[in-house]
Amino acid sequence: MVTRFALQHPLRSWHFLRAPAALSKLMGGKATSRELHQWIGEAGAITREIQRRLREAAWEPGRFPGATATQDRGPVLYAITRALRPEVVLETGVANGSSTYYFLAAIRANGSGMLHSIDLPPGQDLNSEYRRADAIDVAKGQEPGWLVPEELRPHWQFHLGDTRLVLPKVLASIPALGLFFHDSEHTYEAMSFEYENAWPRLNPGAILGSDDIGFNRAFFDFVKNHRTPKVLVGGFGFTRKPSA
Numbered sequence: 001m002v003t004r005f006a007l008q009h010p011l012r013s014w015h016f017l018r019a020p021a022a023l024s025k026l027m028g029g030k031a032t033s034r035e036l037h038q039w040i041g042e043a044g045a046i047t048r049e050i051q052r053r054l055r056e057a058a059w060e061p062g063r064f065p066g067a068t069a070t071q072d073r074g075p076v077l078y079a080i081t082r083a084l085r086p087e088v089v090l091e092t093g094v095a096n097g098s099s100t101y102y103f104l105a106a107i108r109a110n111g112s113g114m115l116h117s118i119d120l121p122p123g124q125d126l127n128s129e130y131r132r133a134d135a136i137d138v139a140k141g142q143e144p145g146w147l148v149p150e151e152l153r154p155h156w157q158f159h160l161g162d163t164r165l166v167l168p169k170v171l172a173s174i175p176a177l178g179l180f181f182h183d184s185e186h187t188y189e190a191m192s193f194e195y196e197n198a199w200p201r202l203n204p205g206a207i208l209g210s211d212d213i214g215f216n217r218a219f220f221d222f223v224k225n226h227r228t229p230k231v232l233v234g235g236f237g238f239t240r241k242p243s244a
């Protein structure tokens, strides 16, 4: 199974194997490669729980596109959140709530922290061009983040609306971020908008991450312009704000 995955996705497997060491270096030694490896393994339980909830909701592959968007790489989000122990995390793009689940589980394991998430009302993806490229829907009749269990919700604040309008307002109303993660509209314009707005509100040493960096050049242009290092894990990209 592992070998088949490696043969089908050689670049992705290589990224995954290298991820703990590369992320440890990017995070300036906040966690060792061994710790990150351990947390990635620990998060397998969350993946299994997500799969159980999807089965319970009679999910079939292709039925709720996006329900499993970050399941294969979600453990990386969990491990980074464990390592950074951020007091404030902000993500854009919730859909059914896979990434949200990994962030919140890590926050709970850390003992403190708050996750802010932004998404549109279900069925209102604004950019039709983007929708054709990556049609991700919340399961019919469900709210964004429906996968997230009740006990994790006290550490979660959900903000409804278009990231272009809502993100600047949320950023102005919360303390500086330890971690930002983009997974909403993957157009060059929207991705650049989010990165550039979030960047000044990141603490020194904080991490900016993004899903689907291969959709366009936005992430690569961003790190080039800001002259910051990058780590790629599957379709995720991460960079770090320099320490003060």
Ligand SMILES: C[S@@+](CC[C@H](N)C(=O)[O-])C[C@H]1O[C@@H](n2cnc3c(N)ncnc32)[C@H](O)[C@@H]1O
Residues within 6 Å of the ligand: 066, 067, 068, 069, 070, 071, 092, 093, 094, 095, 096, 097, 098, 099, 100, 118, 119, 120, 124, 125, 126, 127, 136, 137, 138, 161, 162, 163, 164, 183, 184, 185, 190
């Ligand atoms: C790729 S999915 C998110 C997947 C999720 N992070 C996960 O782990 O399963 C993208 C989400 O972004 C939302 N979205 C798209 N355009 C948006 C916009 N302009 N503002 C806010 N959310 C947006 C969509 O409604 C959709 O739920």
